[in-house]
Amino acid sequence: MDTNNKYEQVADQKTGNAKEAVVSISHLKKSFGTKEVLTDVSMELNRGENLVVLGKSGSGKSVSIKCMVGLLTQDEGSLKIFGDEVSELKEDALKAMRIKIGFLFQSGALYDSMTVKENLEFPLTRVLKLSDKDDIQHRIEEMLEGVGLLDAIDKMPSDLSGGMRKRIGLARTLILKPEIMLYDEPTTGLDPITSREISELILQMQQKYHTSSIIITHDMACAKITADRILVLSKGAFIAEGSYEDLENGPDELVQSFFK
């Protein structure tokens, strides 16, 4: 209950409007061939909120957030972002919407023909169309400092460790200061110390830029730090919802098993 109150206060302070949904999904269905991945997904992401999604591997977490940015199209159901139905957006409108959304890929998805610096430069010059060299350099350095990898600025992605790549991927996404962030397993494969730093970075983004985030994770420490609210995905639908404490002490065994 406490955490719920905390969340409502936070939302109140920031927007003066407790529950303004920036993402709302209802009865979403998605299958690949005969394989039903999402059967009935409904949820809302409120402005300024950190929403953690838990779920077993292969339960369709990545698929659901890929639908949100239009990389995949749902078979049935409605998916609205800022009130617009994503699957009905025209090319330019979709692009405009995507600029407001940051997407951290599970794999990092660094452009491997470019150095770290060029990776971060890419969205600045191509999306924000910045051209001032000093400004670009400044933003890149600031962002790399944020993820603790300033000294990797001239390295190629192939020379980085998995954890470093993930952090660079995070930096490349956050550099556009998105209104909505979709984190696909931001801390998986990282050591506990770095994980903690990343979790705190996510929290910082929320506080500094009022970012609304969906955080997919298996890392309960990360969930504990970042979550205002938690959803549990199983067999293509959400089966539980609540704060970290609610779910930890709840009755459902499947949900419990995430906390052990």
Added chain:
Amino acid sequence: MTRSVPATWNKQFIAAGDQVVFMGTFFRNIFRRGFEWNELLRQCYIIGYKSLSLVGITGFILGFVLTLQSAPTMKAFGAESFVPSMVAISIIREIGPVIIALICAGKIASSIGAELGSMKVSEQIDAMEVSGANPIQYLVVTRVLACIVMIPILTLMADALALAGGFTASNISNKISAVLYFNKSFAALSFVDLIPAVGKTIFFGFAIGFVGCYKGYNSDRGTESVGVAANSAVVSASLWIILLDAIAVQLTSVFAYS
């Protein structure tokens, strides 16, 4: 009596339709704002400069071998003095463009297919798209245009080296001065020969770049699909080159030599 179209046909039609749509997207994106000049230059460098030695050696040997092989036969007919012009005509009109395009299909289409395929598999293309950047403009337009620019240049260079190869081969059996050799070569050629010859290499370049990009950009998930993309890029680019050449030869004989 109601027999459905076999499933494989169905797939072929869908793939053909897909390619047409992709081609439309490509052409639309050429004229979008924010053309990637730097990336185009970089691709020209990669596609052109890095194929120089392969294409150059092939061209030289083509001329060399063609001369060596045809000289004895021509001699039997007492037509030895026509060897330079025969070599020049066959290299510049037909052998040069087609062989060089096929070699480039093997080298360039496969590497484009593999590169874009692995970018697709590792979600780099998705990442570009999701960030609001335009991957077609950055990746596809630049590569296809670079092929359209570089393949004709590579072919012309190979043609020149093939003539040099022919000259070298002629000089093995009996001395012939360079001036005389090239005079004879060019005497048989007119400027009209060059237009369709270069013209078709532009289309070959388009086929190589476009097919490589299409196969890579639309490859499946999973690492093995990178290999599939590279391989099928070479196969269909080669097929396109042969088909385009057949069409070009027909058109040339109708328009240029009638």
